[in-house]
Amino acid sequence: MAKNSxxxxxxxxxxxxxxxxxxxxxxxxxxxxxCIFLYVNCLMIFTFFKxxxxxxxxxxxxxxxxxxxxxxxxxxxxxxxLMSFSGTTVPVGLCMVIYAISGLLNxxxxxxxxxxxxxxxxxxxxxxxxxxxxxxxxxxxxxxxxHAVSSxxxxxxxxxxxxxxxxxxxxxxxxxxxxxxxxxxWQQNVRSAMSQLYFLAMSVxxxxxxxxxxAAARAASSDNQTSTAKGLRTVLLHAFQMTLGLxxxxxxxxxxxxxxxxxxxxxxxxxFDYITFILAPRCLCPLVYGLRDKQxxxxxxxxxxxxxxxxxxxxxxxxxxxx
Numbered sequence: 001m002a003k004n005s006x007x008x009x010x011x012x013x014x015x016x017x018x019x020x021x022x023x024x025x026x027x028x029x030x031x032x033x034x035c036i037f038l039y040v041n042c043l044m045i046f047t048f049f050k051x052x053x054x055x056x057x058x059x060x061x062x063x064x065x066x067x068x069x070x071x072x073x074x075x076x077x078x079x080x081x082l083m084s085f086s087g088t089t090v091p092v093g094l095c096m097v098i099y100a101i102s103g104l105l106n107x108x109x110x111x112x113x114x115x116x117x118x119x120x121x122x123x124x125x126x127x128x129x130x131x132x133x134x135x136x137x138x139x140x141x142x143x144x145x146x147h148a149v150s151s152x153x154x155x156x157x158x159x160x161x162x163x164x165x166x167x168x169x170x171x172x173x174x175x176x177x178x179x180x181x182x183x184x185x186w187q188q189n190v191r192s193a194m195s196q197l198y199f200l201a202m203s204v205x206x207x208x209x210x211x212x213x214x215a216a217a218r219a220a221s222s223d224n225q226t227s228t229a230k231g232l233r234t235v236l237l238h239a240f241q242m243t244l245g246l247x248x249x250x251x252x253x254x255x256x257x258x259x260x261x262x263x264x265x266x267x268x269x270x271x272f273d274y275i276t277f278i279l280a281p282r283c284l285c286p287l288v289y290g291l292r293d294k295q296x297x298x299x300x301x302x303x304x305x306x307x308x309x310x311x312x313x314x315x316x317x318x319x320x321x322x323x
Contacts, residue, residue: 026271027081027082027085030078030081030274030275030279031078033275033279033283034074034078034279036283037074037279037282037283038071038074038075040283041067041070041071041074041282042071043300043303043304044064044067044296044300045064045067045068045071046303047296047299047300047303048060048063048064048067049064050299050303051299053295054296054299055136056136058119058134058135058136058138058139059116059119060296061136061139061140061143062112062115062116062119062139062142062143063116065108065112065143065146066108066109066112066113066116069105069108069109069112070105070109070282072101072105073102073105073106073109073282074279074282076098076101076102076105077102077274077278080098080102080176080177081274083175083176084175084176084177087175088175089173089174089175089176090173090174090176091170091171091172091173092165092169092170092171092172092173092174092181093170094176095174095176095177095180095181096158096161096181098176099154099157099176099177099178099181100154100157100158103150103153103154103157103178104147104150104151104154105150107149107150107153107198108146108147108150109281109282110198110202111146111149111150111202112143112146113241114202114205114206115142115146116234117205117206117209117210117234117235117239118205118209119134120209120213120234120235121208121209121212121213122134124213124216125212125213125216152194153191153194153195153198156190156194157178157181157182157187157190157191160182160187160190161181161182161187164184164187178191203239206235206239209235210232210235210236210239213232213235214232217232234292241281244276244277244280244281247277251273251277254269255269255270255273
């Protein structure tokens, strides 16, 4: 009877025991990946705070901000994944808070990548004003603006849920996901429209910076060709990473449609989406940005080997970033 009920619930043709083993194996794979990514991110954040030269450079400040946001987002999303696999439910009010924080962090990373592209545009296309514009204070102001813009959608979703839900809703326990909070079709449409608006604005900004840097590359002298080419590659890599991250904004709509057709396909799709569009973009940032910088990698290698590597050259100001 247990076997038949499990197959009926999941729409699968495998025994319940085999399914549970497969589920546990997938949970272990995810936990291994999350632990690796969290270790690398935390090590890079530690490296950033250990050197004053990094703390005073706008590029590294924004880079550390993406690491911090990605680390918190990975922790929250992994906790939600474990709760989903274990069947744990939470009060609606707590779920709203968790989703608000998760959504803010999710949007903060692509917005920060967009700001990093603008910083490269200023450095290459406006080199005489770069030192004036790209200051530590303005980088901090930029981070505040990023979080303010990221919170707009979360405030709107919070208002939609509160204004259309009875007070009795907050005493209900449910599986914490945005699909369970936005049960009305028009609320899902508003969320989707705002996500597309974010995506359009950031895509236009990155395309603008790429076109401007490409024009500067054609007009640059041979001495500046190398720096400009690196700037182009950096913008392209940021665009690729941002695209992976923003695809997840469309995932709820796709997953909801698949769930109505086949629950087994929905489970498989959600697992694939989590690995590809949530974990992967969060590991690309340190690999794409941090490990391409020779000064940062040199210091990172020192702390990675617990100070046994003695060939680390001191990082002095000023220095030229290889990003």
